[in-house]
Amino acid sequence: MSAAAGFEGLGLRDRIVIVSGAGGGGIGTAVTRLVATAGATVVAVSRSKDNLDTHINPLAAEGLSVIPVAADAGTDEGITKVLERVADLPGSLHGLVNVAGGADPATWMPATRVTREDWRALFAQNLETMFFMSQGVARALREQGSPGSIVSVSSISGMNTAPFHIAYGTAKAALVAATRTLAVELAQDGIRVNAVAPGVTETPASRAYVGTDPDRDRRAITMGRRGQPEEQAGPILFLLSDLSTYLTGQTLLVDGGLNLRWTHLGGDHTSLFLENEDFRAAITR
Template sequence: MTQDFLGLDGRVVVVSGAAGGGIGTSVTRMIARAGATVIAVSRSPENLEKHVAPLTAEGLAVVPVAADAATDDGIALVMKEVGRTAGDLHGLVNVAGGAAPSTWMPSTWMPSTRVTRADWRALFTQNLETMFFMSQAVAAELTSQGRPGSIVSISSISGMNSAPLHIGYGTAKAALVAATRTMAVELAGDGIRVNAVAPGVTETPASGTYVDEDAERDRRAIAMGRRGRPEEQAGAILFLLSDLSTYITGQTLLVDGGLNLKWTHLAADNTSLFLKDESFRAAITR
């Protein structure tokens, strides 16, 4: 006799930011394969056609919705689709956010002394408001139905540490972590869990526009010696979304291959760059 520990059969999950071809698309596929019906949300009809349509062609229960989660009208459209989709609403994954490739230079990468109000507000709208108001809508629907559920949002390693020259993005992602903790407390009594995942450097179409291939650099910077894959982030999200994590709430899970563990003064062999005695370095690494 087998047991479904994920517990997603017959449930409906919204994925906001499902069609970028990276983490959102990977988690949409994984959740659908786990038995849920996924409301796959993207503001880009072209991306839905490119990345989500193939999932429906596979026979997966994925419902594409072209809507902007940064607007009230977009959220209302998503919730209308939820209402007419068969199954019990269970949860939400907030992937929408980041920094659009067209704005990476110079609008989001700059010294903090040069950040404008427009830059700041755009990043907070894209990364914090989309998460909060989409979460608010799903949580309100769950409570009105008297149903438990799970909300998982994407933060970033930049929101867990300093983010030099990227302060708007890093601060917005840190605020997302704070919102996650507070919503977790408020919603716990209704049986709704709220958690986040903070990815490290992950191989996605978006990151590919500014991170090149450099295996030696990755080996030096990341404890596991390589960048993450979208499906590895999706696995962590699925865990927090599922019944495998029913006693976890208000947490942010770093999924970074140990990037945060590597001090900046460590060499590729994990010895300090400040060691000048090579014979000592050799002795301690034998």
């Protein structure tokens, strides 16, 4: 039985999908596994060769069609490297998943303390990388003369407020706006552009500032728990696939109903998920 058994109708067999930000062991890695299992060849991109060795090479060893590429998707040189690797592969380019982004714990702070350097760095990491990678793939799809699908990862912080994380939240909101405009411009080429906005998801990156507290999760999240990377990968696969051929310009909130019970802010307006009191104190000073 092939790896793609059970995924008929998705239209991904023998197609190439780029996953930018594949190597972190979280959403990007989960997307890489699922999309490859659905029959696509996945070009898995990460700045870190070590991350590719740890999280992506084992997928290839399992027999999945995964091609690791060490490149910085935040640079023109990195994007060129990725697209040149795609051009060398059999099959046609179909899609892109923009996962690369995020924010270090040090970027949490009051709005009054954010510097221009902080602001620009988070916009570069979360918006510019998405936009210019999407631009490069859209150009390649146009030259190829075939339709395709671009899916980017925003955040619940870009769909609501982001207290003490204003630059990150604003960058993720801008990603949603860029998704809508790209969807309009690229529609005549048959290129669909959508996004997902994850809620609190259990990933290696989130563990830097989100502690384990099942009681808190039950209070804050309608479904009573944090999401898993695989639960973000499923909606992303749907948006990539032929099951969503009449859907573009949308951002799908995948948050377990967190937005329905927007009660995760404490009396000081910091997130209840930030259980480390030293960290909480540091970001509000």
